[in-house]
Amino acid sequence: MSTTSSAPVLKKPIKISCIQLASGADKDANLQHAAAKVAEAARSGSKLVVLPECFNSPYGCDYFPQYAETLLPSPPTREQSPSFHALSAMAADNGVYLVGGSIPELNPETGKYYNTSLTFGPDGGLLGTHRKVHLFDIDIPGKIKFKESDVLSPGNKVTLVELPEYGTIAVAICYDVRFPELATIAARRGAFALVYPGAFNLTTGPMHWRLLAQARAVDNQIYVALCSPARDMGASYHAWGHSLIVDPLAKVVVEADEHETIVQGELVGEAIAEARKNIPLNSQRRFDVYPDISQGKISFDEL
Numbered sequence: 001m002s003t004t005s006s007a008p009v010l011k012k013p014i015k016i017s018c019i020q021l022a023s024g025a026d027k028d029a030n031l032q033h034a035a036a037k038v039a040e041a042a043r044s045g046s047k048l049v050v051l052p053e054c055f056n057s058p059y060g061c062d063y064f065p066q067y068a069e070t071l072l073p074s075p076p077t078r079e080q081s082p083s084f085h086a087l088s089a090m091a092a093d094n095g096v097y098l099v100g101g102s103i104p105e106l107n108p109e110t111g112k113y114y115n116t117s118l119t120f121g122p123d124g125g126l127l128g129t130h131r132k133v134h135l136f137d138i139d140i141p142g143k144i145k146f147k148e149s150d151v152l153s154p155g156n157k158v159t160l161v162e163l164p165e166y167g168t169i170a171v172a173i174c175y176d177v178r179f180p181e182l183a184t185i186a187a188r189r190g191a192f193a194l195v196y197p198g199a200f201n202l203t204t205g206p207m208h209w210r211l212l213a214q215a216r217a218v219d220n221q222i223y224v225a226l227c228s229p230a231r232d233m234g235a236s237y238h239a240w241g242h243s244l245i246v247d248p249l250a251k252v253v254v255e256a257d258e259h260e261t262i263v264q265g266e267l268v269g270e271a272i273a274e275a276r277k278n279i280p281l282n283s284q285r286r287f288d289v290y291p292d293i294s295q296g297k298i299s300f301d302e303l
């Protein structure tokens with residue numbers, strides 16, 4: 001049988017905002033627009049703000065090299081990464097934790113590109129970096145073919161980010177949501193929320209976007225937030241939108257349509273505790289029958 005931690009995973013309520021940002025090809029304009037929206041979310045009381053995958057560029061393999069920024073050595077200069085500095089300022093100016101969507105990254109030493117999410121604290125300091133672990137390589141004939149691995153390299157860590165007054169969140173990106181192991185490891189290591197900047201599309205979005213958010217929530221009895229770009233039918237990739245927040249019982253708290261908007265919810269520790277008390281999965285696991293995947297050799301980006 002398993003052991004259960006009785007420690008609260010969320011110390012006090014926190015309001016989260018997922019900004020379903022409308023962005024285009026102009027990076028500077030995207031950064032300015034994101035800053036205005038983060039300020040709007042903060043004014044409404046959110047202390048945890050999330051931006052979408054590739055929030056400052058179009059999404060697609062053709063765009064990654066063109067928009068890539070250099071993040072290492074950290075901190076990068078403004079010339080190396082204008083987005084790093086813009087995100088740090090958005091967090092500090094508004095006193096919020098900011099999961100800064102994702103940006104294309106170039107590691108100049110290896111020449112490899114990544115899809116990378118940066119999380120900043122209310123003082124503007126970098127708290128965590130997640131490189132998309134599972135690359136979006138799919139081929140659904142007649143519908144969508146996408147091969148991130150043509151350009152990108154995968155990250156190799158589970159990313160847990162500590163928000164000192166609140167607890168720990170896990171950050172991963174889009175396709176990562178399809179892999180329950182990563183979510184379960186993060187939850188068993190104490191995360192109160194799984195936060196995924198993501199950009200599903202008009203084929204996979206209606207099939208799986210909400211389902212996957214609810215699946216990760218019900219598996220792990222914690223909150224799940226998915227933050228998409230707004231849909232732009234003039235872009236080469238048509239994002240599904242539908243940013244949403246799901247509670248620890250897998251109920252959809254709020255879900256957007258496809259247009260630019262901010263979806264918000266209050267995350268409370270009692271909801272996690274109650275879900276886990278009423279349906280006590282954590283004390284019923286059978287690690288004598290199957291292994292505990294949260295133990296053993298795991299690569300963490302844990303700050």
Ligand SMILES: NC(=O)CC(=O)C(=O)O
Binds near residue numbers: 175176198199200
């Ligand atoms: N864009 C992604 O990374 C993933 C996606 O669209 C899907 O899994 O579907």
